[in-house]
Amino acid sequence: MLIDSHAHLDSERYADDRAAMLARAWEAGVGAVLTIGIGEQAAGMQRALDICREFNGQPNLPRLYASAGIYPHNTQEIHDAVLAKLDSLLAEPEVIACGEIGLDYFHEGAPHPVQREGLIRQLEIAAARKRPILIHCRAKDGEEDGAAGAWDDLFEILEAHWRPTGLGGVMHCFSGNWEQARRALDLGFLLSFAGNLTFPKAQPLRDVAAKLPLDGVLVETDAPWLAPAPYRGQRNEPAWVVQTAVVLAGLLGVEGEEIAAATTKNFFRLFHLRADVGN
Numbered sequence: 001m002l003i004d005s006h007a008h009l010d011s012e013r014y015a016d017d018r019a020a021m022l023a024r025a026w027e028a029g030v031g032a033v034l035t036i037g038i039g040e041q042a043a044g045m046q047r048a049l050d051i052c053r054e055f056n057g058q059p060n061l062p063r064l065y066a067s068a069g070i071y072p073h074n075t076q077e078i079h080d081a082v083l084a085k086l087d088s089l090l091a092e093p094e095v096i097a098c099g100e101i102g103l104d105y106f107h108e109g110a111p112h113p114v115q116r117e118g119l120i121r122q123l124e125i126a127a128a129r130k131r132p133i134l135i136h137c138r139a140k141d142g143e144e145d146g147a148a149g150a151w152d153d154l155f156e157i158l159e160a161h162w163r164p165t166g167l168g169g170v171m172h173c174f175s176g177n178w179e180q181a182r183r184a185l186d187l188g189f190l191l192s193f194a195g196n197l198t199f200p201k202a203q204p205l206r207d208v209a210a211k212l213p214l215d216g217v218l219v220e221t222d223a224p225w226l227a228p229a230p231y232r233g234q235r236n237e238p239a240w241v242v243q244t245a246v247v248l249a250g251l252l253g254v255e256g257e258e259i260a261a262a263t264t265k266n267f268f269r270l271f272h273l274r275a276d277v278g279n
């Protein structure tokens with residue numbers, strides 16, 4: 001059994017076949033999916049929870065969990081009512097995580113100070129609700145060498161505002177270097193790998209992944225984006241988390257069953273869930 005720890009099941013691209021897509025995931029051995037509640041805009045962040053409630057309880061589908069959060073580029077939409085909505089969503093039992101939140105200096109969306117302030121305000125809400133966080137961090141190309149890049153800013157904020165909570169989280173679609181991986185593990189985070197791990201040019205990322213402990217990793221699709229090889233370029237879906245898991249297993253020198261067991265155990269440990277999957 002595998003868990004897809006990050007998929008956008010609320011995407012319009014599943015409007016016509018969402019139930020069939022989830023059935024394919026179940027057939028492929030995906031027992032649970034964490035669906036991300038960021039919406040297109042912050043106003044749509046409850047859609048993930050709605051989808052959980054629509055499908056949980058139906059036979060032969062993965063168990064669904066939801067998150068809620070305000071994506072870095074939507075942090076300009078933050079005001080008191082949006083934060084109150086986030087707070088109330090995080091109180092729901094299906095909403096096990098706050099995210100994806102973080103910093104994105106790659107695409108020029110919200111100004112960096114607005115992103116940082118928006119992240120900090122959400123960390124306060126997640127801490128009060130005792131929900132682990134899902135971090136999106138994307139550096140500008142070639143930024144690693146410069147000072148105060150996205151990762152530096154992220155770690156500075158997490159050290160000050162998140163480490164003391166002890167709640168941990170997930171570095172979603174991890175694509176950083178070894179130093180960033182080490183710092184994330186030290187903060188109690190799991191590193192989640194998406195389909196880009198399978199891309200030919202991703203050898204540096206595979207080299208980082210190969211050094212990680214089995215109790216520090218997750219797998220995800222980030223569907224509908226980032227379809228793994230051999231489906232690259234197509235609409236992604238949770239069934240294809242298998243391809244990423246196979247590559248990660250090879251890098252860590254374990255069998256497919258071991259990577260499935262380890263990532264599932266890691267997921268349940270982080271979110272304090274009982275191991276009851278499926279419907």
Ligand SMILES: [Zn+2]
Binds near residue numbers: 006008036222
């Ligand atoms: Zn995502």
